[in-house]
Amino acid sequence: MPVTSGGGTEVAPVGRRTQQERRSRTQTLLLDATVECLAEVGWSGTSTTEVARRAGVSRGAQQHHYPTKMELVDAAVEHLLERQRQAYEAAFAELPPERHNIEGALDLLWDVFRSPPARALLELAVASRTDAELRALCSDLNDRVLQLILDTFEQLFPRTHLPDDSIPTALRTVYAVYVGLSVQNALDDDVSGHQRAVHDQFKSLARLLIPDPDADARDTRHEAGPQGTGPGDSH
């Protein structure tokens, strides 16, 4: 497992590198370029030629590591998910203590959904509807992202264990809102501020349901109490 340092555009002098280093470097270059390409020119604009160009490698090198376009995209998705998870956790860790709460977490999540990598994922998700091959790669993408969010949140708010029954639908509602907002945000970048307004509303609600970790020690401890995390609380 190559553990190259994150994301940098470092081009060290091309001295003598081990095969593993060469391999790893080229692959990272290619995968980053793929994500960037998806985010900037969309799925239909993402060609292996363009990816290779952005990565600064030859088409031959690209084909050597990822013989087909699908293998390239497949690897890029894994690359992307792992990188996003790390970025989110790191960002949360660096958050000032007073924002170590659900609101801060949702703000970060919103940032994630507006980031280029997330837009790359949206491109893939939408495109995979009509592309059988791509669909095979993205079929479980929804659940994976959902699971990623769930895991991270549980890790960040270990004591806020909502009843297992209420989590799925509630979380999925939140997820749906974020996806919907991100689609619109991808279009107009929220020049009108509407998306922000919706998001603010959502944060307010979440704050009511998930108190700050610091304050929750003496308060919420009921097992089945907080039934609705999402907008709906009936049923």
Place this chain on the structure above:
Amino acid sequence: MPVTSGGGTEVAPVGRRTQQERRSRTQTLLLDATVECLAEVGWSGTSTTEVARRAGVSRGAQQHHYPTKMELVDAAVEHLLERQRQAYEAAFAELPPERHNIEGALDLLWDVFRSPPARALLELAVASRTDAELRALCSDLNDRVLQLILDTFEQLFPRTHLPDDSIPTALRTVYAVYVGLSVQNALDDDVSGHQRAVHDQFKSLARLLIPDPDADARDTRHEAGPQGTGPGDSH
């Protein structure tokens, strides 16, 4: 292949039509085919050739009416929006009286969002993010759809006049949820039922905020939620 025009009106597939009729017919064929194409094979799969093939007209005819691909798509969007609005109103009118309420309306809206035309719009919305030309056509698409929904709902629930201030964000929240759900639905067609669960939750909430028009005489709280129509209940 040619139909002899000598003998007057025969059992030809098409008799003598006025130019306006020919024109209108071919255009409708093309626009419907464009929407169908977008819905079935996505933006990247929608080529003028494929549209012409599906419409059953020649490429020349297509180019005659819509010289460039963008003009074709532009016309298709207008065609689509108008058609969807009519379809939604007609569907609501045919709804059994006992479902002439907000829940029935939302069910229909959910059907709309899952329909092929809506998926065509989603394709365009996502693609226009990275396509400058397309973006020019779709820049106000969000607001237009939102306005369409708003108009229709006001027409269907004339007495449910929510305070003007609360409508925008609340409606946009609902809209975001539907967009988000439709993205996911486009992927897996809700084989798991999660999207339906989220939608059900949403309907329950809406029913609390917007009572049945018929039954609101006995309901005392039809003015209850001026501040929170969406999931968020004010701050």
Place this chain on the structure above:
DNA sequence: ACAAACAAGCATGCAAGCCTGCATGTAAGT
């Protein structure tokens, strides 16, 4: 009313461009 002239609808072929995958050849590491 008829026929010629005109315009509009429609069909087909072509050129330029791009994308993908392959196949061959070269350089670098083991």
Place this chain on the structure above:
DNA sequence: ACTTACATGCAGGCTTGCATGCTTGTTTGT
């Protein structure tokens, strides 16, 4: 020497827009 990483050229397929020619409807002159 031998494998791996990398570079470049080629072939087939597809898309878009244009140009040319044919068919059908409409108009106009007599």
